[in-house]
Each structure stands twice: as C-alpha cells, then as structure tokens.
Amino acid sequence: MKKGAKAILYGCLATAVVLTAVTTASLMNKKSVAHAEPETTITVLISSIENKDGRLLLKADPIAWYQGDEANKIFAERDPEGAAEIGGVPDGYYIVNDDKTETTYELSDQAEVLMQLLNPKEIKWNEEISVSQFVEVMDHKENYDQTVFPYHLTLKDGKVVKVVQQYLP
Template sequence: MLKNKNVYLFPLLVLLFLSLVTTASTTMKTANAESSEGTTHLTVYIHALETLNGHTTLTGDEIAWYEGAAADAVFAEREPEAAAEIGGAPDGYYIVNDSDSLAAYPVAPDAKVTMQIYDHTGNLEELDIRWNEALTLKQFIHEFAKTDVFDLSQSPYHLTIQNGEIVSIVQQYTP
C-alpha cells in the first residue's frame, strides 16, 4: 500500500518543483475587474457551467487576484504576522475573496478557453502542466465536469466580457 502512495507522491512533487521554477519567471501583475470601451476583465472561481437550449452560462464567485509586489502588499496588510514571518505572499500571488456571492454570466458560443493544467488521461501520474493550451468551449465544459483526478473548480479563471458575454476564459495556474 505504501508503494502505491509513492507512485502518486512523486509526480506531485515533480509538479511542485516545476511550479516553483516556472512561477519565478512569470510576469507579475494584478488582474482585477477592469472596464474599458465595453470590455470587462475580472477573475472568478467557477462554480457551475450550464448549457440550456444551446446557451452556456458560467456561474462564478468574483475574487481579487494579486501578483508580485501588489500581492506582497495586500498579504502584509491582511496577514501581518504571516508576512513578517515569511516575508511575502506565498508563491508570489495572493487571492482576496471577501464575498461568497455568485453571479451568472452568459458565455459566447465561440469563447476562447486557455488552460494551464487539467486531466488529459484520467491518470494522476500523467497530470502535467501544458502552458496556454487552447480548448473549445465544448471541451472545457466536458473537462470541468470531471473532478476525480483534478477539480477545475479549484482554479481561478480570468474572464474577458464584451457586450455582456464572456469571450475569453483563461485558467490561472496556482502551485
């Protein structure tokens, strides 16, 4: 039985190591809800994806996503003892979710979906990061429903909304 646990532990440790190496080289920025010329950008945890009569609706919980210096500043403000002990936001990012309210957003049928990691094979030991992998909306809905190996609802997503519809969904990788 212990041998089986090692089979799962090793790939997870490799993923952790890779995430630490790759996280350090990512561009640091803040992704908050912003609007410009009819376009809104926001970050959410997706709670549901439902398709009815050919129309897809995404239900999400909006969050504030911070990276780099902005993450360190918010982390120090909200958790001063932890910030003093470890020096900054763990893994270079910080999420603020002060409200558990959900909002529903219509999804454009041709919305672009960009993923970083998801279950390709059904085997935990084959779970691997594939940066900026494009999926169709239909593929994403299918993958989102699978929760046995990797639960996609645990990842934050950056949304772009134009003319009242989501036109882009980008999974945010978190180590």
C-alpha cells in the same frame, strides 16, 4: 438691404449651417463610441457551467487576484502578523474573496479557452480547447477538479468571450 450686406449675411448663415452639421456629426460619433461596451477582464472561481435553453451559463464567484509585489503588499495589509512571520506570500500570489456571492455569466459558444493544467501531470501553457471540451472538463470533477483554479474571464457585450485558467504552483 445692399448686395454686400446680403452676401455677408448669407456667408455667415452658410458658415453656421456647416459648423452645426460638423458639430452634430462629431457629437453623434462620440455618442456611439461612448456607448460601445469595452472588453473587461475579471478573475473568478467557477463553480459550474450549465446549458439552459440553449445558452451556456457559467456560475462563478468574483475574486481579487494579486501577484508579486502587489500580492505582498495586500497580504501585509490584511495579515501583518502572517506577513512578518513568513516574509511575504509563499507562492507569489494572493487571493482576496471577502464576498462569496456567485454571479451568472453567459459563456459564448465561440469563446477562446486557454488552459494551463488540463492534464495534472503536464503543464502546457495556454493550451487552447473548445468551449464544449471546457464544459466537459469542468463537469468531470472526479478526474481532476478544474474548479480549484482561478480563471480570468474577458467579458464583451455581456458575454464571456475568453477564459484563461490561472496556473497555481
């Protein structure tokens, strides 16, 4: 083989090795991103929170929460007579809960908890409380039953990392 042909062959081989390495690195990077679990938010009705083996387990019934025009649209689809009679949802929201199956979620002890009506006599938008305060408030239903409110839960890596109480007028 001549020197010029060898140089071209080695050049092509080197290029192929570099392209393979770059492609492999790129694919490996994409694979790790694809498996990273993004945060998701769901809306639920919480029935209880219990401490089991050092883990806080939150039992809740997932619901569909609609506001504004979307609430009016879903209301009209599901109850055309009622929507025609009153013209739309009375308080600007509509809840759909066709399946009342409860699901258990693990509540992170570092979760952010934001309440709207911790005290029934005073609205404080996004009042931050600790997870332990939240557990206590949810457990004392005789004072002011916080389980009547929907909650928006942010889930990450299988745990609840944020809880936001939904204000109901």
